[in-house]
Amino acid sequence: MKKNKKWIQYAILILFVVIAGVTLFSSVLSNEDIPEVGKIAPDFTLGGLDGQVYRLSDFAGQPVIVNFWGTFCEPCVREMPAIEDIYKKYQSKDVVVLGVNLNGEPEVTVRSFVNQVGVTFPILLDNRVVSEQYDVKYYPTTFFIDSKGKIIEKKIGEMNESYLIQTVNKLLAEKE
Amino acid sequence: MIQNTKCECGHQNPVNTVLCESCGKPLIEDQSMEPLEMRYDGVVRRSQRGTKSVIDVVWSFFSSVKVAIYLIFLTLCGASLGTIYPQENTFINIDPATYYPETYGTMGEIYYTLGLSHTYDSWWFKLLLIMIGTSLVICSLDRVLPLYKALSKQKIRKHERFISRQKIVYTGEIKGIQDEKEAEKWVEEFSAILKKKFYRVTTDGSALLAEKNRFSRWGPYINHIGLIIFLLAVLLRIIVPGWYMEQYMDVLDGDTVQVPGTNYYVENEGFTVEYYSEDELAEETIEKGKVIPELFETKAVLYECVENCNDPFMEPILEEVTRHPIQVNKPLKYNGLLIYQMGYEETPLLRSVNATLKGRESGEEYGQFVLEMDNPKSNYEVGEYQLELVSYYPDFKFENGVAGTKSSDPNTPAFIFSITGPGLPDEGEINMYFPIPQHKVIYQEDQVNEAAGSTLVIDVGSMQDVDFSIYTSFLSARKDTILPMIWVGAAISMIGLIMGFYWNHRRIWIRMDGKQLLLGAHSNKNWFGLRKEVALALEKQGIKVEPKSLENEVKKS
Numbered sequence: 001m002k003k004n005k006k007w008i009q010y011a012i013l014i015l016f017v018v019i020a021g022v023t024l025f026s027s028v029l030s031n032e033d034i035p036e037v038g039k040i041a042p043d044f045t046l047g048g049l050d051g052q053v054y055r056l057s058d059f060a061g062q063p064v065i066v067n068f069w070g071t072f073c074e075p076c077v078r079e080m081p082a083i084e085d086i087y088k089k090y091q092s093k094d095v096v097v098l099g100v101n102l103n104g105e106p107e108v109t110v111r112s113f114v115n116q117v118g119v120t121f122p123i124l125l126d127n128r129v130v131s132e133q134y135d136v137k138y139y140p141t142t143f144f145i146d147s148k149g150k151i152i153e154k155k156i157g158e159m160n161e162s163y164l165i166q167t168v169n170k171l172l173a174e175k176e
Numbered sequence: 177m178i179q180n181t182k183c184e185c186g187h188q189n190p191v192n193t194v195l196c197e198s199c200g201k202p203l204i205e206d207q208s209m210e211p212l213e214m215r216y217d218g219v220v221r222r223s224q225r226g227t228k229s230v231i232d233v234v235w236s237f238f239s240s241v242k243v244a245i246y247l248i249f250l251t252l253c254g255a256s257l258g259t260i261y262p263q264e265n266t267f268i269n270i271d272p273a274t275y276y277p278e279t280y281g282t283m284g285e286i287y288y289t290l291g292l293s294h295t296y297d298s299w300w301f302k303l304l305l306i307m308i309g310t311s312l313v314i315c316s317l318d319r320v321l322p323l324y325k326a327l328s329k330q331k332i333r334k335h336e337r338f339i340s341r342q343k344i345v346y347t348g349e350i351k352g353i354q355d356e357k358e359a360e361k362w363v364e365e366f367s368a369i370l371k372k373k374f375y376r377v378t379t380d381g382s383a384l385l386a387e388k389n390r391f392s393r394w395g396p397y398i399n400h401i402g403l404i405i406f407l408l409a410v411l412l413r414i415i416v417p418g419w420y421m422e423q424y425m426d427v428l429d430g431d432t433v434q435v436p437g438t439n440y441y442v443e444n445e446g447f448t449v450e451y452y453s454e455d456e457l458a459e460e461t462i463e464k465g466k467v468i469p470e471l472f473e474t475k476a477v478l479y480e481c482v483e484n485c486n487d488p489f490m491e492p493i494l495e496e497v498t499r500h501p502i503q504v505n506k507p508l509k510y511n512g513l514l515i516y517q518m519g520y521e522e523t524p525l526l527r528s529v530n531a532t533l534k535g536r537e538s539g540e541e542y543g544q545f546v547l548e549m550d551n552p553k554s555n556y557e558v559g560e561y562q563l564e565l566v567s568y569y570p571d572f573k574f575e576n577g578v579a580g581t582k583s584s585d586p587n588t589p590a591f592i593f594s595i596t597g598p599g600l601p602d603e604g605e606i607n608m609y610f611p612i613p614q615h616k617v618i619y620q621e622d623q624v625n626e627a628a629g630s631t632l633v634i635d636v637g638s639m640q641d642v643d644f645s646i647y648t649s650f651l652s653a654r655k656d657t658i659l660p661m662i663w664v665g666a667a668i669s670m671i672g673l674i675m676g677f678y679w680n681h682r683r684i685w686i687r688m689d690g691k692q693l694l695l696g697a698h699s700n701k702n703w704f705g706l707r708k709e710v711a712l713a714l715e716k717q718g719i720k721v722e723p724k725s726l727e728n729e730v731k732k733s
Binding site: 105 | 302310486567571
């Protein structure tokens with residue numbers, strides 16, 4: 001009888017410890033969804049301007065640069081040629097560049113801009129879904145993801161070519 | 177020190193028992209005659225037992241009512257901290273890191289840094305709630321089990337000292353009682369009187385125990401069970417994904433928007449707002465020039481996606497499931513999903529135009545085509561002409577000789593077409609088009625087109641050809657699967673409260689020792705009622721007593 005009671009005591013206390021653990025863990029977990037440097041970049045699927053479907057996980061094993069931009073955003077427009085240069089230079093080294101267009105801009109607007117600037121890397125159209133998933137609040141925001149899918153760098157604001165070269169080299173160094 | 181815990185009646189009591197579990201004799205020897213402490217009938221609670229292991233220490237910590245009160249007090253203090261500034265989740269579109277310092281200065285920055293801008297989601301708040309839950313369960317178990325045991329095996333003949341130290345006591349000699357037989361007969365008669373008063377009476381020779389409304393003792397514990405169910409429901413709401421959801425949507429008049437995270441789409445078929453007329457408003461309000469809406473309503477249609485739901489290139493195929501005019505507090509309900517009206521904003525935006533293609537000189541109309549501002553198609557066929565949309569700037573700007581767009585909202589829509597057809601060059605004729613008349617003037621549409629050698633004009637005939645949207649309706653979608661559990665918890669808790677408040681547990685003990693009658697009575701509240709009941713019962717047996725005189729006079733020192 002006495003032993004039995006002790007058992008109930010243990011069971012109740014353990015139950016509460018478990019409840020507390022699960023609750024606290026789940027609140028920590030919900031913060032973990034926000035992509036930060038050092039975390040694994042969440043997967044996404046988007047349609048490209050070229051009519052193809054792009055999935056981040058398709059590029060596993062390759063370093064990926066994900067640039068969030070819009071034609072309405074001046075610094076995004078200014079940095080576009082630099083990104084294009086990097087894309088061309090490092091294509092041979094398996095570096096992937098994905099330009100995610102924000103805010104669901106009209107396709108015609110995006111296409112005419114891309115043609116005008118001469119962007120050749122894939123431009124994906126996002127209707128606020130992936131930008132929310134990646135917690136993008138300022139434009140441009142660029143994520144540098146290494147070949148293991150880990151976020152190495154998150155850059156908010158305009159980038160110049162030297163910054164890009166430096167960071168891409170860092171990505172390539174991670175690969176080896 | 178080894179305590180002798182065996183009562184003189186022969187019952188072996190656990191250490192620290194106050195009143196013998198069997199006969200009720202006070203085990204803590206003092207000579208005072210003041211009324212006994214009757215809590216839990218003097219039984220020892222688990223948390224008060226002698227030996228203490230680690231688990232016992234934790235157990236007795238949570239079983240303390242004092243600790244429970246501190247926990248509740250701390251939780252209330254914590255909860256009040258969350259009311260100093262608005263919480264993050266009350267805003268739809270802000271960046272909290274900048275919002276708080278900008279709006280509330282340094283205090284706001286401290287508030288945000290301490291994480292008080294999301295007090296109710298913080299780990300310490302949740303931990304406090306769980307500790308209250310633990311305390312509720314352990315406090316209840318620690319008390320209800322011994323109490324149940326004590327009440328279900330009550331001895332009828334109690335110790336004299338137990339009866340004489342109750343708060344209601346009567347003692348006196350009954351005339352004409354010679355032997356045990358007559359004493360038993362007297363008790364039998366008294367028992368019949370009490371039974372009429374709805375007491376459950378048990379007798380043991382010349383001793384009697386009468387009891388009623390024992391169930392009211394379980395009231396507080398049933399209340400606690402309700403509270404625990406309530407707390408569990410709140411926890412499950414946090415833990416189980418998909419059981420609780422709250423999403424916000426801005427839906428422009430005429431638009432269809434996906435409810436984030438679901439397969440549902442909401443269409444705003446029409447938004448209407450009625451304002452109070454001037455004679456309905458107070459003088460001051462009119463002077464301030466405020467207009468106050470009386471009623472606003474979104475004619476909403478809910479669709480469910482049935483095909484191509486996650487295909488980025490295909491339009492999702494939607495099927496209407498329900499429609500409802502949403503007003504404040506009159507949500508659209510479907511399958512556990514509730515869509516509420518939150519607010520609205522005047523956002524005049526052009527949605528589409530039914531444009532006409534005309535000859536510049538002749539004014540001859542070649543045909544019409546629908547041009548959408550949101551996501552225009554790239555090719556149009558108008559009469560014998562083909563129009564290719566080369567560029568579209570939703571919010572046109574012209575800086576340093578370069579055309580661009582300020583935002584993705586169609587505030588200043590500008591289109592550049594390449595038109596081919598009879599009498600036009602093969603590579604196409606470039607035509608710039610501003611649908612909004614004042615922009616035509618500002619950006620000199622006609623002059624630009626003429627300079628480019630355009631022979632055609634795109635124009636809108638009348639206001640009927642313009643689809644304007646004036647309002648954006650703010651809607652919120654909520655899903656709360658666990659809500660019934662919360663109601664059940666609240667209902668059980670209410671039942672417990674009613675049980676405990678409206679009834680009281682009354683007990684009367686009698687023992688006859690020869691002629692000597694000894695009566696004691698106990699209740700958990702409403703002593704006045706019990707005294708009256710006892711006095712009336714005694715009177716029927718020919719003993720006249722004032723209800724007041726039954727009060728055990730010995731005051732606590």
